[in-house]
Each structure stands twice: as C-alpha cells, then as structure tokens.
Amino acid sequence: MTQPKRIAEIASYHAHIYYDVAKTKGDAEILRRQIAERFVVRVGNWHDELVGPHLKSMYQIAFAVEVFPQLVPWLMLNHRGLSIIIHPNTDRPRDDHIVHALWIGEKLPVKEDSLPETIGADEEPERLGPNTTPSVTEI
Amino acid sequence: MTQPKRIAEIASYHAHIYYDVAKTKGDAEILRRQIAERFVVRVGNWHDELVGPHLKSMYQIAFAVEVFPQLVPWLMLNHRGLSIIIHPNTDRPRDDHIVHALWIGEKLPVKEDSLPETIGADEEPERLGPNTTPSVTEI
Numbered sequence: 266m267t268q269p270k271r272i273a274e275i276a277s278y279h280a281h282i283y284y285d286v287a288k289t290k291g292d293a294e295i296l297r298r299q300i301a302e303r304f305v306v307r308v309g310n311w312h313d314e315l316v317g318p319h320l321k322s323m324y325q326i327a328f329a330v331e332v333f334p335q336l337v338p339w340l341m342l343n344h345r346g347l348s349i350i351i352h353p354n355t356d357r358p359r360d361d362h363i364v365h366a367l368w369i370g371e372k373l374p375v376k377e378d379s380l381p382e383t384i385g386a387d388e389e390p391e392r393l394g395p396n397t398t399p400s401v402t403e404i
Numbered sequence: 405m406t407q408p409k410r411i412a413e414i415a416s417y418h419a420h421i422y423y424d425v426a427k428t429k430g431d432a433e434i435l436r437r438q439i440a441e442r443f444v445v446r447v448g449n450w451h452d453e454l455v456g457p458h459l460k461s462m463y464q465i466a467f468a469v470e471v472f473p474q475l476v477p478w479l480m481l482n483h484r485g486l487s488i489i490i491h492p493n494t495d496r497p498r499d500d501h502i503v504h505a506l507w508i509g510e511k512l513p514v515k516e517d518s519l520p521e522t523i524g525a526d527e528e529p530e531r532l533g534p535n536t537t538p539s540v541t542e543i
Contacts, residue, residue: 270481339411341492372510
C-alpha cells in the first residue's frame with residue numbers, strides 16, 4: 266500500500282478569502298482587519314478582478330504551519346459567511362488546491378488547468394514574511 | 405461590532421468520514437486504520453445506515469483540540485478522495501455543523517433540522533475518551 270503523505274511535506278499554507286464586490290466586501294474588510302490584529306501572517310492585496318485559479322474576488326492570507334492550530338479554528342468560528350479555501354503548499358500545486366484543500370463556508374470551483382502539477386526541484390515556493398503586527402492577544 | 409468568537413469556546417472536535425457502502429468503504433477502512441495507528445482519538449462505530457444529521461454512510465472520529473494541528477493537515481493530504489466534515493463542539497450544535505464546519509473533499513448536505521440550536525447550560529457535551537493506541541510516530 267502507498268505510504269501516507271507526511272505533514273512535513275507542507276511548507277506553509279495559503280488561505281484565500283472570497284468576497285462579492287457588491288455584497289460582501291464589507292465583511293471581507295472586517296475579517297481582514299480582525300485577522301491582521303490577531304495573527305502573524307502575510308495579508309495579500311485585494312483582488313476584485315479574478316486572478317490565478319480563482320473564480321471569485323479574493324485576497325490571500327499566507328501563513329506558517331505554526332499558525333494553523335489557532336488561525337483555522339478561529340476562521341471556522343468567525344468567517345462571517347464568507348467562503349475560504351485553505352490549501353497547503355507542497356511540491357504539487359494542483360493537488361494542493363484541488364485535492365488537499367479544506368473549505369470553510371460554501372465550496373467554490375477553482376480553475377484546475379491554470380495550476381501546475383508539480384514545481385521543479387530548483388523552484389522555491391514564494392517565501393515572503395509576515396506583514397502584520399498583532400495587537401489582540403486573546404484569540 | 406460583535407466581538408469575534410474565542411477559540412476557547414471549542415470543547416472538542418468531531419470528524420465524520422463519509423463513504424459509499426458499495427464503492428468507497430474499502431478506502432474508509434484503510435483511512436480508519438491509518439488514523440487509529442497515528443492519532444489519540446476516539447474512533448466511532450460504522451454507520452452504513454444513515455444516522456443523525458448525516459445523509460451518507462459515515463463513521464465519527466472524536467478528538468481533543470490538541471490533536472487538531474496534526475490530524476487536520478494529515479487528513480488534508482491523505483483523505484483518499486473521501487468527504488470529511490470536521491466540526492467544533494461548542495454550545496451551538498446547529499451552527500457547529502452548518503456554519504462553523506470545515507470540509508475536506510466534496511462538501512455534502514447535512515440535515516439542519518435534526519440539530520438543536522443550543523445545548524442547555526446543564527448539558528455536558530459527550531466526553532468519552534480516546535480508544536486508540538497509536539504505534540506510528542512519524543505523522
């Protein structure tokens with residue numbers, strides 16, 4: 266039998282928080298501020314226009330594996346009805362988005378074709394550091 | 405603005421691992437054994453017949469909040485294509501299944517009406533201990 270994958274294959278995680286520009290951007294703004302106040306993460310740009318494999322407006326929250334145990338439960342309780350994909354970053358981007366991802370809220374389609382199956386051995390996943398300075402310590 | 409919920413409201417978690425009796429019970433068996441070998445959890449009975457709010461055959465894995473950081477990423481990588489709901493146990497069972505849950509694999513409907521909105525202040529969530537004795541230490 267194939268051996269199970271080891272969680273050490275996960276270099277980091279991305280959450281993509283989806284919103285509707287006309288209807289739920291306000292909720293996405295509140296959630297974005299609440300995340301930045303509480304977690305050491307990298308908050309990405311607003312993408313009202315579709316980008317990458319995403320079929321809805323979104324912004325990205327990039328975070329280290331150490332942040333997973335607090336951020337993921339917090340998002341479960343506080344996602345304000347928004348759809349969120351949380352995917353690991355291994356060396357298989359397509360699987361990471363399509364097979365390995367978890368979803369909070371409504372599950373949305375993702376453009377599979379735009380995702381490479383593997384990353385080359387000489388390619389590094391992007392490693393930009395956190396850009397938040399949390400002030401709220403009670404999570 | 406309403407204060408965000410605190411993750412301390414989460415007493416424990418349940419994962420429900422769904423399978424099709426004719427097609428994917430073998431995968432569910434392998435996954436069940438792999439989980440029991442690796443994690444200190446309570447593995448529940450097989451429910452080929454529908455039970456509770458679930459609209460597909462399933463078994464439950466009950467686990468403490470301390471197990472979340474390893475079990476959830478492991479299931480993301482190793483769920484064998486099965487659908488899994490992971491929901492927190494707070495004092496709001498309906499929200500826990502419908503609003504607060506995360507999904508790995510295909511998201512399935514859950515019978516909302518069969519879930520109480522709240523549990524009484526004198527009711528304790530079920531607290532049966534783990535029933536596994538893991539032998540595999542490399543997760």
